[in-house]
Amino acid sequence: MTDRLKIDYCGIEFRNPIVTASGTFGFGYEYDEYAPLSEYGGIGTKGLTRKPREGNKPPRIAETPSGVLNSVGLQNPGVDVFAEHIMPALSEQFDTHVIANMSGNTIEEYAEMAEILSGTDAAIIEMNISCPNVKHGGLAFGTDAAVVEELTREVKKRCKKPLVVKLSPNVTSVAEIARAAEAGGADGVSLINTLLGMKIDINTRRPILANNTGGLSGPAVRPVAVRMVHEVYNAVNIPIIGMGGAICAEDVIEFMLAGARLVALGTGLFMRPGMIFDIKQGLVDYMDKFNINNISEIVGKLELNQ
Numbered sequence: 001m002t003d004r005l006k007i008d009y010c011g012i013e014f015r016n017p018i019v020t021a022s023g024t025f026g027f028g029y030e031y032d033e034y035a036p037l038s039e040y041g042g043i044g045t046k047g048l049t050r051k052p053r054e055g056n057k058p059p060r061i062a063e064t065p066s067g068v069l070n071s072v073g074l075q076n077p078g079v080d081v082f083a084e085h086i087m088p089a090l091s092e093q094f095d096t097h098v099i100a101n102m103s104g105n106t107i108e109e110y111a112e113m114a115e116i117l118s119g120t121d122a123a124i125i126e127m128n129i130s131c132p133n134v135k136h137g138g139l140a141f142g143t144d145a146a147v148v149e150e151l152t153r154e155v156k157k158r159c160k161k162p163l164v165v166k167l168s169p170n171v172t173s174v175a176e177i178a179r180a181a182e183a184g185g186a187d188g189v190s191l192i193n194t195l196l197g198m199k200i201d202i203n204t205r206r207p208i209l210a211n212n213t214g215g216l217s218g219p220a221v222r223p224v225a226v227r228m229v230h231e232v233y234n235a236v237n238i239p240i241i242g243m244g245g246a247i248c249a250e251d252v253i254e255f256m257l258a259g260a261r262l263v264a265l266g267t268g269l270f271m272r273p274g275m276i277f278d279i280k281q282g283l284v285d286y287m288d289k290f291n292i293n294n295i296s297e298i299v300g301k302l303e304l305n306q
């Protein structure tokens with residue numbers, strides 16, 4: 001569309017700052033009919049685990065005001081299928097960077113997966129330490145700064161691609177966890193994953209989700225996400241992928257002003273799978289309005305009230 005949207009992230013050039021959030025975009029190809037994948041800067045693929053997973057029992061999606069509660073529980077075909085079949089097909093058919101998301105039960109599993117994914121065409125490996133919907137691993141890793149630092153350091157030893165650590169909002173200080181990831185050698189951080197929530201059927205007195213709790217996403221969480229991106233931007237020097245309820249160009253700009261270099265679209269794609277076109281146009285209109293040459297100029301340019 002225009003070079004003015006080009007932006008680098010971890011030394012990789014993205015044609016624009018818009019990517020997709022893991023778990024909301026499958027492995028990409030099912031969305032290609034709404035907008036060619038080459039319209040995005042990159043795509044985040046469904047969270048992979050060492051072995052295939054069926055995920056949690058249904059119901060595992062519930063609508064909430066301006067949001068969605070999900071307890072999918074990392075349903076995926078496993079990292080080997082991705083490395084052997086899905087990633088080669090993606091790179092043959094589509095011209096876009098792939099951010100491969102992974103989740104482990106142990107440090108060894110995370111490290112092994114990073115090694116396997118390093119042998120693929122994925123541009124970036126995103127390490128999910130923040131899934132609220134699995135019993136072991138996931139969030140258990142993401143809430144303790146010392147564990148995050150050690151995990152990141154061990155995974156980095158076997159990771160040959162830029163490693164982005166995906167942070168949870170379900171912590172007291174997201175900045176402290178981001179600093180731990182940076183200290184462990186992370187090349188970037190992404191945030192936010194979903195906020196732990198619950199919805200109750202008042203007639204049965206039972207939670208709607210079979211898993212009882214789930215992760216909240218969508219516009220309802222956006223102000224929390226923007227605040228956390230701002231806090232992390234002030235805490236670390238590694239680049240940020242911001243996400244949480246972005247559904248239009250104004251939202252993407254908000255995340256970038258708060259400090260994100262890339263912004264992921266997630267739950268909003270369920271409503272408007274082709275929204276990438278309007279969003280890119282909106283970014284260009286904003287740049288025209290404020291005489292901005294390249295979109296990277298706005299990253300972190302939030303001016304706080306005194």
Ligand SMILES: Cc1cc2nc3c(=O)[nH]c(=O)nc-3n(C[C@H](O)[C@H](O)[C@H](O)COP(=O)(O)O)c2cc1C
Nearest residue numbers: 021022023047070128192193217218244245266267
């Ligand atoms: C149905 C669903 C599945 C998700 N699966 C994953 C996943 O596998 N790995 C991951 O890191 N995040 C996962 N997420 C979290 C999203 O990537 C994102 O961090 C979160 O939804 C906030 O962005 P959004 O409000 O734009 O959706 C999932 C979210 C949803 C709604």
